[in-house]
Amino acid sequence: MVSLKELKKGLLTSLWFVFLTFPIIVIKVDPIQRTVIWRWQNALYMALGTFGIYLLVKYYQHRKENQPSRPKNTEQTESFLHGILQKPLQRKILVGVVATIAVLFPHFFSTYQTNVMTTALMYVVLGLGLNIVVGLAGLLDLGFVAFYAVGAYTYALLNLHFGLGFWTVLPIGGLIAAMFGVLLGFPVLRLRGDYLAIVTLGFGEIIRLILENWGKFSKGPSGISNISRPGFLGMEFSLEQSILYTYYLMILFVIITIFVVNRLQDSRLGRAWIALREDEIACQAMGIDKRKTKLVAFSLGAFWAGIVGVMFAAKTTFINPASFTFLESAIILSIVVLGGMGSIIGVVFGALILILMPEYLRALSEYRMLAFGGILVCMMIFRPQGLISNIRRTYRFEKKPQ
């Protein structure tokens, strides 16, 4: 089954890993005792472990390739979850369970964990927004964080200068972000793939640099503080209540976003986006206005980012440009890719996993990010289509027209 050549390659791979991880797993410097401990046994474990994983991956690939090809229409691996979602009763139960967990969560977990969950929910909405642009319309946008920043600064500045409240600015923030989406959309209409990625990446950086350097306007790197938390009919909240309130607000936003994105995806416009992703020329030849369709995708995606931006500013009460680096865009993009491009449930799971996992991996202390990276790599090897791939809607025709 495994050829000698593959064994040799596996051996080389494990040696390479030992070499790469040598400084952290073998050498241990004790600065107080001024001694260096060489833990050679770790190198051995690493070598054996890597070799084992290598063989496992090879075996898996081997099996996958030699599988008798399945009937064509089930080519898209339908997961367990899809099965549940397609049956109305089971779907209702699942939705009920999820809803109960969501409602009860803050009562069983600490304020800290509720706060982390709120952050994760914010990334769910961000992911769903970017999913319109990347997953549906197929426009690789690496500067998505810019719209998030626009939303956050819209609220921070309007709150600072005019004392406008959260609920007033929420739609304004969304609309201004959407406007920026169109603004970015125009120059990149003709670009595709890598070129589009580079320009949007640049756009994201430009916004951040402006915020950092235009001190008079944005207060520069020191940021804006004392932003009002979300209010509710003028009630005063304690910090804890406010966290609870923000959590439930985010739940509400997530529900609204899922609802809207689902409807968009399942409409004439959503089909046009997917067609645009599949083949631009054929799409135009079928009478779809490429410019309009792309611009709408950009602006609707940006709209959600703007909304979450306002929410973010209100939740943390302090923002500065450091929150809006390229890393944020990368994380949001990872959420979409990891979850499954174009799949709403996928993106929800992707966001929860990507944002919550580092928190709950804290038990692994310094190996946290290593484990995180490892999990991501494994994901992409075993499920390149994402956690939960999108399934296209099917239509039934019992009655024949005519």
Added chain:
Amino acid sequence: MKQSILQVTGLTMDFGGIRALNSLDLDVKSGEIVALIGPNGAGKTTFFNCITGIYTPTAGDIFLTPPDSSKKISLKGLKPNQVTEKGLARTFQNIRLFAKMTVLENVMIGRHCRTKAFVFGAIFRTAATRKEEKSIIETSYAILEKLGLAEFANEFADNLPYGAQRRLEIARALATEPLLLLLDEPAAGMNPQETIALDKLIKKISLDGQAILLIEHDMQLVMSLSDRIFVMDYGKKIAQGTPAEIRENPVVIKAYLGEEVDA
């Protein structure tokens, strides 16, 4: 005397130093099947690309006349989607389906330019949107039935057998309700049975009064289908006429010598 639907005059297209189309004249009358033939590289696909707005021609005029009016619409300078809206729909020589959409959805995309629901309608799913959506599905399904693709309605387009993919391209173009249907080598790569089926299918579509402009290499198919034939070589029109005239035309025979055999 039938009215012209498409009138192209003096169409010229230069790519750098190469003149791919050289002052080409062509017209299609309502209800006709017209074939455009010529050796590989003659410029046939380029001609389609020019009249559908994918390329901007260097010179020449393109006019479309809807059968119920006498007003000519100039297609020159319009974008591809606008051309489709005016009433030209095409298929592609190298199949360009939306691979990861279902067969039915592919056809539904063709309905796009005849419908109008947008962001608001999509989110609030108004009565008008629902009605429109229903009509999109029904019209699309009816087209699939007509082209014998109904059994595949919920399959991904790239899972279809080759011949069915070619038919789906036609179905998708028909969904745009074209005044003139442009087919770019619809029989390319088909086996003889599939070609015979295609011949029947095109005749069936034509029976509804659909005007068709067809690029094709399969001479048997061309002769069987066309009312008139235009022959081009090196970007120029070298002959035009009925199938019988073209068969006898010495210029055509010369241009085609040895080419016809492998078609």
